[in-house]
Amino acid sequence: MRSILIAGNWKMNMGPKETADFFAQLDDSAQKNIEGVDAAVCPPFVSLSAAFSARKSGSAVKIGAQNVHFEDNGAYTGEISTSMLNELGCDFVILGHSERREYFGEDDAIINKKVKKALAAGVTPIVCVGEVLAERKENRHFDVVKEQTAGSLAGLSADELKKIVIAYEPVWAIGTGETASPEQAQEMHAFIRKELAAQFGEEAAATVRILYGGSMKPGNADELLKQPDVDGGLIGGASLKPSDFSQLVAIAAAQ
Ligand code: 13P
Numbered sequence: 001m002r003s004i005l006i007a008g009n010w011k012m013n014m015g016p017k018e019t020a021d022f023f024a025q026l027d028d029s030a031q032k033n034i035e036g037v038d039a040a041v042c043p044p045f046v047s048l049s050a051a052f053s054a055r056k057s058g059s060a061v062k063i064g065a066q067n068v069h070f071e072d073n074g075a076y077t078g079e080i081s082t083s084m085l086n087e088l089g090c091d092f093v094i095l096g097h098s099e100r101r102e103y104f105g106e107d108d109a110i111i112n113k114k115v116k117k118a119l120a121a122g123v124t125p126i127v128c129v130g131e132v133l134a135e136r137k138e139n140r141h142f143d144v145v146k147e148q149t150a151g152s153l154a155g156l157s158a159d160e161l162k163k164i165v166i167a168y169e170p171v172w173a174i175g176t177g178e179t180a181s182p183e184q185a186q187e188m189h190a191f192i193r194k195e196l197a198a199q200f201g202e203e204a205a206a207t208v209r210i211l212y213g214g215s216m217k218p219g220n221a222d223e224l225l226k227q228p229d230v231d232g233g234l235i236g237g238a239s240l241k242p243s244d245f246s247q248l249v250a251i252a253a254a255q
Helices: 016-025 045-054 082-088 098-103 108-121 133-137 141-152 158-162 182-200 202-207 218-225 242-253
Strands: 004-009 037-042 062-065 092-095 124-129 165-168 209-213 232-235
Touching (some): 004 092, 004 165, 004 209, 016 045, 016 242, 037 092, 082 108, 108 124, 158 182, 182 202, 182 209, 218 242
Parallel strands (some): 004 037, 004 232
């Protein structure tokens, strides 16, 4: 019922030329319309135009941004608005990534404003949550993720919840090569869905896609995607290589 989403978060990698090269090298099989699978890449802002130009006509790969501001326009040096993303045609925007929380001081209240703004603009937010290693070791991971989820999604209606995507990204698994086990991922995804059901109702909670992120790659994607509450992946490193990204889409298609 929930289609799988394979979304690449390119982070601060891939300028316009590398972005064009990526699309030129991307397998046609990863770009065709696959029933039950969505594929997307989220390049840096300066490479978004190049991505839209380089994407083959008829390609099903969607394009998203990695951040957006919560105001419409004005004196916010260095920021990008939802109307700018709309003008390009962005489908998604990643919000609340742990790197933005850690290095740029974003908290749940800021992320909540951005989520609401993105929803109002018709850009699908991919809202990231996840605990750091110390929190897992202290067995606080469920509390942390519960608080982040509730804070980031505060004030949304059940209909709005249905329009968002959540990404569970344990920070200790990001860029480390260490992945949450399929059981750890499933346990947390089911927990998030249960919390969403309590807040927004069963139907909305059953609709929302929950992606896993943290060293997902062709070698471990299959067992993660087999988990009933894992509805896709938010992929960093492996999404930079056209061959790995194509393989991930193929693994999703085989589920
Ligand atoms: P890696 O896949 O490189 O671990 O990054 C995960 C991530 O942060 C995606 O948003």
